[in-house]
Amino acid sequence: MPKKRFSSQYSKPRSTVHPSLSSSASASNHNDAPPSVNELISSSRKSSAPAPSSSSTTIITPTLPPQLRQLLSQPETPAPRARDYRRRFDANGRRLPAGPAPPRSWLAGSRWAPSSLKKKSDERLLPADVGHLPGLLGDGGGRRLDGLCMRAMAQNWEFMREYERNNLADLPTRLRILLLSNIAVHGPEDGIGFEGLKHILMFPTAEDGASPDTSVESLNEGFYRLDLSGSVGRSVSFKQLAELLQKPEQPAEDPEAEISWEESISKSLSPPIPHLTHLSLSHPPQSISWPKLLAFTKNIPTLTHLSLAYWPVPSLTPNAKTAVMTSNIGRDIQYGGTNYYSHSLDNDFREASLVLHRLARSLYSLEYLDLSGCADWVRALRWTSGDDGSGGSLDWSSQWPRLLTLRVHSGILLHEESEYAEVVRYISGVEEAFAMEDMLAYHAKKGARAGRQIKWVDVEKDDWSVYGSFWKGTEAADKKRRSALDGLDRTFPPWRAANIHSGDEASTRLPVINPAWDED
Structure with missing residues (x-):
């Protein structure tokens, strides 16, 4: 028959230490031992945690059906707060992907990076001077003041395209032509960009949708x-x-619509x-x-x-x-x-x-x-x-x-x-x-x-x-x-x-x- 195995049982109670002695011993050990990694992490989390706000961020407003609200003479339910939804666009008018902007270090070697972050390629060919294409009036600026100004604008084209977009079309035609050649020689590696080209050739659209006083044809008549x-x-x-x-394509006209001789043509x-x-x-x-x-x-x-x-x-x-x-x-x-x-x-x-x-x-x-x-x-x-x-x-x-x-x-x-x-x-x-x-x-x-x-x-x-x-x-x-x-x-x-x-x-x-x- 198999032998029966029993675990040894001790009836003698464990020896205990007086509470005063144990507290002093633990305090001495705690002072001597350095804090552990977990303790450091927990303390840093507690220090970086935001303070609880007394007011609730989300306000729940009770609502009623429209019929009951009218019977009870209750005020209208306030409309929800509009989301802060702003689409971001690049210099060429393309919509950027949703989410936060990528880190600048990620864009340093990307072909989608802005020209300010890209490294200039030694193999990139650029025109030698602004007069590489005939047609410039005079000597193309040279050392004249207008030529120096157009060169400075071309060298800082990213800034000018963003913050002077509403004023570029107001330049005289001769200076706009000269500015395009300076951008080709001294501008960014990717060129002017379609949005920047439109800022030079067209007036910006007003916020209320009103058309500018000067038409595009008269603006670029000598361009x-x-x-x-x-x-x-x-x-x-x-x-x-x-x-x-x-x-521009004209919309299809309604043959039954009446023609008004006093109405001006709305589209060029x-x-x-x-x-x-x-x-x-x-x-x-x-x-x-x-x-x-x-x-x-x-x-x-x-x-x-x-x-x-x-x-x-x-x-x-x-x-x-x-x-x-x-x-x-x-x-x-x-x-x-x-x-x-x-x-x-x-x-x-x-x-x-x-x-x-x-x-x-x-x-x-x-x-x-x-x-x-x-x-x-x-x-x-x-x-x-x-x-x-x-x-x-x-x-x-x-x-x-x-x-x-x-x-x-x-x-x-x-x-x-x-x-x-x-x-x-x-x-x-x-x-x-x-x-x-x-x-x-x-x-x-x-x-x-x-x-x-x-x-x-x-x-x-x-x-x-x-x-x-x-x-x-x-x-x-x-x-x-x-x-x-x-x-x-x-x-x-x-x-x-x-x-x-x-x-x-x-x-x-x-x-x-x-x-x-x-x-x-």
Whole structure:
């Protein structure tokens, strides 16, 4: 049988200590021992807790049905207090998410951060001066007082946009045009912002809904130049820009309504900018869309001066360079019109030339076109489709007949520490400008032989003589760069196509290439 186990029981009572002795002992131990973590936490909570208020924050008011309240002659129930609901908007008019504002440390590396918190990128291209687009009256301000004031306003544009929004439209038209160019050069990295642009072009709406004394048409009657360099694609979209150039839609009229001859037209029939002739869309991000530009050009048929400096390669499907489609014939077909080797190896500028062809059809009255920094694809202006019947290339005999100036600077600034590859890129850009000049001269001669009235197109290119003092040393690297740059001073045959590559030496004389337009 299993043994029975019993727990030992002690009948002797526990020894107790006198209360006086125990209290003194505990007090001595309490004074000697440091406070525990829990005691510190509880004491801090007690010290930080708010004092209880004597009055209740929530007042409960008894209510009665409306019929009983009228019978008993009770007062009306007070309306509930309105919530403090204020929507926050950013500089572009977009509604910010609900809740408290995020910490500034979170926004330091975010693309949604305000421009005051963002770090300036060294790769960000900005216009060199306020006169990069023709049309400024005088010298564009310079060191005059109005120019210095506009520069100071552009450098503090976030403050001016917020606290002077009601006064910006009161500036004279000349100063508003100058202010836009200063913002493009000295302003924030994201540009002016659509809300800031509206503050410059339109009067603010009154709180009671009353319209201002001066209409938008009379305010912008002489506003002909719009400089949005660095803003389009960042803080101003083509859709927002079209709102300033489109006529407002009129509401449908009731045919049965009586017409009053004494009633004035309440809504304007003209766009906010009725006479725009100069527009700068230069220095956009690489994600800028050419199809959106083509759709936008229908709003500016009277444009005469346009700047597309530093735009990417013209393409209808820029994200489809490596995309292919599976066909029924058993081989993959390229989805887009341009792949990685179309320009470098195949010399195929078909898609880029097609986009420029559509642009020329929309902007028939163009007199000035700036394509600085576009040396990688400026060859598409003279690309011909050949005899395959595909078409799409520019027809210089009928398109852009009023063009007088074509600016094709390379967009590269050389310095003493420039590598040889960068010098080669600069030379290639200048050679492309030479080729463009020769092609336009050929079309001018061809039109003259046909009896058409042809205007000479002035091609503006880089002035390499400013680098005449560079690389005068005796080292091999200096001689190599100096020899390549001196090659631009030689006399070349027509169509000076660049044949210098980064790994090759600059030849003493480039090979003669007979252009296709000299065969007839």
